[in-house]
Amino acid sequence: MNDNATAGTNQPQRYNPAEIEPKWQARWDADASLYKAEGHDSGKPKFYCIEMLPYPSGQLHMGHVRNYAIGDALARHMWMRGYNVLHPMGWDAFGLPAENAALKNNTPPREWTLANIAAMRKQMQRMGLSYDWATEVTTCLPEYYRWNQWFFVKMFEAGLAYRKKSKVNWCPDCQTVLANEQVVNGRCWRHEDTIVEQRDLTQWFLRITKYSDELLDGLEKLEGWPEKVRTMQRNWIGRSEGALVDFAVEGEVKVPGCAKITVFTTRVDTIFGATSVQLAPEHVVAKAFAAEDAGLAVKIEGLLAEQQRAREAGDVGAIEKHGIDTGRFAVNPFNGELVPIWVGNYILADYGTGAIMSVPAHDERDFEFAQKYGLEVRRVIALKAGGEDPALPYTAEEDAVLISSGEWSGLGCVEAQQKMAAFAQSKEFGTSTVTYRLKDWGVSRQRYWGTPIPMVYCTNGHAGVEPGGVVALPESALPVVLPPQIEITQQGGSPLGRVDSFVNTTCPVCGGPARRETDTMDTFVDSSWYFYRYTDASNSSAPFASEKANYWFPIDQYIGGVEHAILHLIYSRFWTKVMRDLGLVKNDEPAERLFTQGMVIKDGAKMSKSKGNVVSPDDMIARYGADATRMYALFAAPPDRDLEWQEEGVAGISRFLGRVHRLVTKYTEIVRAAGSREGTGSETEQKVLRKLHQTIAKMTQDFSGRWHFNTSIAAIMTLINELVAAEPAMDSGEVSAAAVTEVFRNLVLMLAPFAPFFAAEMWEQIGGESVVFRTAWPVADEELARENEMEIPVQVNGKLVNVVKVPAGSDEATVKAAALADEKVKARIEGKTIVKTIVVPGKLVNLVVK
RNA sequence: GCGAAAGUGGCGAAAUUGGCAGACGCACCAGACUUAGGAUCUGGCGGAGCAAUCCGUGGGGGUUCAAGUCCCCCCUUUCGCACCA
Numbered sequence A: 001m002n003d004n005a006t007a008g009t010n011q012p013q014r015y016n017p018a019e020i021e022p023k024w025q026a027r028w029d030a031d032a033s034l035y036k037a038e039g040h041d042s043g044k045p046k047f048y049c050i051e052m053l054p055y056p057s058g059q060l061h062m063g064h065v066r067n068y069a070i071g072d073a074l075a076r077h078m079w080m081r082g083y084n085v086l087h088p089m090g091w092d093a094f095g096l097p098a099e100n101a102a103l104k105n106n107t108p109p110r111e112w113t114l115a116n117i118a119a120m121r122k123q124m125q126r127m128g129l130s131y132d133w134a135t136e137v138t139t140c141l142p143e144y145y146r147w148n149q150w151f152f153v154k155m156f157e158a159g160l161a162y163r164k165k166s167k168v169n170w171c172p173d174c175q176t177v178l179a180n181e182q183v184v185n186g187r188c189w190r191h192e193d194t195i196v197e198q199r200d201l202t203q204w205f206l207r208i209t210k211y212s213d214e215l216l217d218g219l220e221k222l223e224g225w226p227e228k229v230r231t232m233q234r235n236w237i238g239r240s241e242g243a244l245v246d247f248a249v250e251g252e253v254k255v256p257g258c259a260k261i262t263v264f265t266t267r268v269d270t271i272f273g274a275t276s277v278q279l280a281p282e283h284v285v286a287k288a289f290a291a292e293d294a295g296l297a298v299k300i301e302g303l304l305a306e307q308q309r310a311r312e313a314g315d316v317g318a319i320e321k322h323g324i325d326t327g328r329f330a331v332n333p334f335n336g337e338l339v340p341i342w343v344g345n346y347i348l349a350d351y352g353t354g355a356i357m358s359v360p361a362h363d364e365r366d367f368e369f370a371q372k373y374g375l376e377v378r379r380v381i382a383l384k385a386g387g388e389d390p391a392l393p394y395t396a397e398e399d400a401v402l403i404s405s406g407e408w409s410g411l412g413c414v415e416a417q418q419k420m421a422a423f424a425q426s427k428e429f430g431t432s433t434v435t436y437r438l439k440d441w442g443v444s445r446q447r448y449w450g451t452p453i454p455m456v457y458c459t460n461g462h463a464g465v466e467p468g469g470v471v472a473l474p475e476s477a478l479p480v481v482l483p484p485q486i487e488i489t490q491q492g493g494s495p496l497g498r499v500d501s502f503v504n505t506t507c508p509v510c511g512g513p514a515r516r517e518t519d520t521m522d523t524f525v526d527s528s529w530y531f532y533r534y535t536d537a538s539n540s541s542a543p544f545a546s547e548k549a550n551y552w553f554p555i556d557q558y559i560g561g562v563e564h565a566i567l568h569l570i571y572s573r574f575w576t577k578v579m580r581d582l583g584l585v586k587n588d589e590p591a592e593r594l595f596t597q598g599m600v601i602k603d604g605a606k607m608s609k610s611k612g613n614v615v616s617p618d619d620m621i622a623r624y625g626a627d628a629t630r631m632y633a634l635f636a637a638p639p640d641r642d643l644e645w646q647e648e649g650v651a652g653i654s655r656f657l658g659r660v661h662r663l664v665t666k667y668t669e670i671v672r673a674a675g676s677r678e679g680t681g682s683e684t685e686q687k688v689l690r691k692l693h694q695t696i697a698k699m700t701q702d703f704s705g706r707w708h709f710n711t712s713i714a715a716i717m718t719l720i721n722e723l724v725a726a727e728p729a730m731d732s733g734e735v736s737a738a739a740v741t742e743v744f745r746n747l748v749l750m751l752a753p754f755a756p757f758f759a760a761e762m763w764e765q766i767g768g769e770s771v772v773f774r775t776a777w778p779v780a781d782e783e784l785a786r787e788n789e790m791e792i793p794v795q796v797n798g799k800l801v802n803v804v805k806v807p808a809g810s811d812e813a814t815v816k817a818a819a820l821a822d823e824k825v826k827a828r829i830e831g832k833t834i835v836k837t838i839v840v841p842g843k844l845v846n847l848v849v850k
Numbered sequence B: 001g002c003g004a005a006a007g008u009g010g011c012g013a014a015a016u017u018g019g020c021a022g023a024c025g026c027a028c029c030a031g032a033c034u035u036a037g038g039a040u041c042u043g044g045c046g047g048a049g050c051a052a053u054c055c056g057u058g059g060g061g062g063u064u065c066a067a068g069u070c071c072c073c074c075c076u077u078u079c080g081c082a083c084c085a
Helices: A017-029 A062-080 A096-105 A109-127 A142-157 A208-221 A227-237 A268-273 A284-292 A294-312 A364-373 A413-426 A530-536 A546-552 A567-581 A617-624 A626-635 A647-673 A683-704 A709-725 A727-732 A737-751 A756-765 A812-821 A823-829
Strands: A046-051 A084-086 A161-171 A176-178 A197-206 A240-249 A260-265 A276-279 A323-331 A338-344 A355-358 A381-383 A400-402 A430-435 A455-458 A469-472 A504-506 A513-516 A557-561 A594-597 A600-602 A789-796 A799-807 A834-840 A844-849
Touching: A017 A109, A017 A626, A017 A756, A046 A062, A046 A546, A062 A084, A062 A109, A062 A557, A062 A594, A062 A600, A062 A617, A062 A626, A096 A109, A109 A617, A109 A626, A142 A161, A142 A469, A142 A530, A142 A567, A176 A197, A208 A227, A208 A567, A227 A567, A227 A594, A240 A268, A240 A413, A260 A268, A260 A276, A260 A355, A268 A381, A268 A413, A276 A323, A276 A364, A284 A294, A284 A323, A284 A338, A294 A323, A294 A338, A323 A364, A355 A364, A400 A413, A413 A430, A530 A546, A617 A626, A617 A647, A626 A647, A626 A709, A626 A756, A647 A709, A647 A737, A647 A756, A683 A709, A683 A727, A683 A737, A709 A727, A709 A737, A737 A756, A789 A812, A789 A823, A799 A812, A799 A823, A812 A823, A812 A834, A812 A844, A823 A844
Parallel strands: A046 A084, A046 A557, A276 A338, A557 A594, A789 A844
Antiparallel strands: A161 A176, A161 A197, A240 A260, A240 A323, A240 A430, A276 A355, A323 A338, A381 A400, A455 A469, A455 A513, A504 A513, A789 A799, A834 A844
16 A cells, blocks of 8 residues: 555564465465364353344345454453353355346356355355354255255155145246245335235245244243344244134025134123124135125125235225125024124134124224224223223223123123133034134245155055155155256246156155155255254264264354344244254253344445445455454444444554554563563552553453443544553653563463464464463453542532542542542632532542532 | 334534433534644634623423423324234
C-alpha cells in the first residue's frame, strides 16, 4: 500500500495483513494437527462447538463471516482455556440450486457443487478459521448419504417411515413437494412470490408426531436455547387438549360413514350453548350433502375457493366469515337438542376433525359468525362469584361456572371439561383427546440432486408383499448411488424416473423384477444428523461409532441463524430421539446451548443482490485483511443483534491493529530479552498493570457469559490507549521490563481469538513459545487489578455536583467528610440544611438539603 | 388481533445488581508532522449558553434520596403466530 520513504524512518515494519495473513495461512494449511481434537480418552474436559453448516453456493457472504467469527473466537478461547475442542465444518450439499445451475450452465450438479465447496473452503481458510478439516462432512457424497438411506430403512423397520397418499404442498417453481415447515404464509420458503399448490400424491413420511409430546416437553429443559426459538417450536407443535364429541346426523345419509359428525373442542363444558355444527368445506359429510344437492355443492365449492384465495393472499386470518346452512340437523348428545349443520369458510379441514360445535356465547369466532347469520347466542357460563354477567362472548375458564347445563350446572369450567369428557366416553359418544398442529414430516422430493430413497417396488410381489408392494433394501444393497450423468430438464416429475437403468432393478427378497423409488429425500434429512458424523467422519461400517458420539454429545455450543428455528432445529431434535431409541446415542437432545446471531444488514436492510447492498467478504479481506474483517464483525454490535455493516468501521479496526503492531514492534526487544527482573513499583507501572488485569478479567467474563465481544474489544482498545499514554514511562524504565513483558504477552494472547493471524505473527515476533492458540489463557490477578483510589460522585438532591477522590476502601465517614469538604459541594449547600445523607460505599454520596 | 424483543448523540453502540448517561469506535472539527497524503500523531466532539448553569435515554404519568434501568398508560419499529376450535 503506502510503502513510501517516510514509512521507513521510524516504523520499519508497518502492519501489513496482506503479507502476514497468507504467510500464516500457508503454515496452518500444511499442519493438519493444529486444530485436531484429541480422542475421547483425552484427560481434558471436552467442548464441542459448531456453526451451522452452509449450503455451498460458492460464495461466503457476510452472514457466514459473522457466524464463523463468533464460533471461531469461542473455539480458540476454549482451546486456550485447556479444553479438548472439536470444531468442525461441513457442507449441506444437496439441493435445488445445483439443478438450476445445471440447467443454466450445463454443468453436472455434482461438479458444480464440489467446485463451490472447494472455493468456499478456500475462503474459510483465508479467514483463518480453526476447523479440523479431517472431520469435514459433505452430504452429497455416497459415503455420507448412504447413512441417510440406512437410517431410512431403520425407520421403515421401526414403523417410523411410511408411505401414504395425501394432500401435499407443491411448489411449481421447485417442481417438487414441500414439507409443512417449508411453507410460509402459503408461499414457498425459497420462492417468496410463489403460491404453494395442494396436490394429492403418494409420499414418504417420517413419523415425527410420535415424538410430539417429547419434543414439546424437552423444550422446558433446553435452558441454553433462546426463549424465542423455544416459543416458536412450542407454537409449531401446537399441542391442544380437548374432547371429541359425536353429533349424530338427523335423517338419512347415503354415503357410508357419514351418519355422525365428530367435532373437536377444547371447551366441551360449553356444549349446552352449542347452537350449530360447522363443517369445513372439504369435510366428508359436507361432501355427502353436496352429492345429494347440486345447489349446495356449488355453494360449498364457493366456500372452498374463498379459503384457497385467502391462503394465496397469505392472509388466512383476515378472511371474512361466510357460511351456508345445509338445511340438515345434528343431535347434541348431551341434551338431545337438534342443531343446524352449517358449512363455514373459517373451518380448517386439516386441523382437529374439520368440524366444530359452534358456541357463540363463549367463542369469539362463533360469536361473530352467529351475529352475521342471526344464530342463537345462548349463555351457559357465568361468573363463579355471581353478580352481573360479563359481556358476550365470554371466553374465560377461570373463576367461571356452568349454568343452564342440566346436571352439570354449577361445576367449574375445568372440572366440567374432565367430567363431561369422561361421561361422553362412558356413553360411547366421545372421548378426551389431544391434537397437535405438528404433522408428520413429508420427505419425498421429486428432484434429482438428493439422497435416493432406498426402497423398491416388487413388480410381481412375493410372500407378504402384494404386486407392486414396498420392499426396503438391505444394508448390503446400500448405498443406492445417484446416477452421475443425467439430463436435467424442466419437465415435471422425478428426474430419476426417466433413467431406466436406475429404475429397473431386482427385488432383494424374491429376485424378481422391481422398480426403484424415484423420489429423493428432503435435504433437511441430511442436516438432521450431520453433526454426529463429524465425530467419526470416515467410518465406513456405521454412521458413527457410538462411543465417539457419546463422548462429544450433546453439542456444547451450537451457533447459527434464527431462520432455522423450526425446520432444521426441530428435525434434528427428532432425529436425535430416533437415534437414541435405536440405541446409537445416549443424549435426548442434540445441543445443550444454542446461540442465534443477528443478521448482517447494510443501509438498514438485509443484504441482497436485488437491493444492491451486498458487501463481499473477499473485498473486505483484500482491503483490510481477514483479521480486521472478522474483528469488526464482532465489534460492531453484540452478536445476538443485527449488525449494520460500515466499511469505515473495518478501517477503524485495521488502524487499531496497526497501533498494536507499532507498540508490540517497538517493545519487542525488551520482551524478548526479559528475564525475571523486578518491577519498579512506580505509579505508572501500577496503573498499566492494573489496566491489564482489569482487561483480562473483563474478557474472561465476556467469554463465559454474554459474549458481548463488542465490549471485550472496546476494553482492549482502552488498554492500548493507556499503553500509548504510558510510552514515555516505558521508554524511560519507569515501567520495568518485567511489566512491559507481562503486558505485551498477555495482550497478544487476548487478541488471539479475534485476530488469529495477527496474534500468531506478534507472538512469534516477541519470542512466544509454542503456538499462541495452545498457550494458556491469561488469568487476572485481582490484587493487581484493584484500584487504590476511588472516584465518588457527590450529588445534592440527586443532581451531580462534583466527583471526589478517596482512598479505596474508605469507610462511610471518610467518604462523607470528603464530600462535605469539596468546594463545589460547599457552595451548593451553603445556607441550607442537610436533611438526609445517603452514602453508598464505593458508589456515591447524595446529600438531601432543604 | 395475540405474543416477544427493541427504541439512548450525526452513525454503530456502552452503562451486567436502581447509583457519574454516552465507554469504545466511526464520521466530523482543529492542530502537529509533511516529498500537502484517503498515512500517522495530539486535542475536541449530546443540545442550549460567553459563562455560571439548565435541558437531555420514543411520549405521558408514578415509585424512590436517586430511574435508560422498576410500575401504569400510550406511540413507533422489527420478529414470530394468526379463524388451530
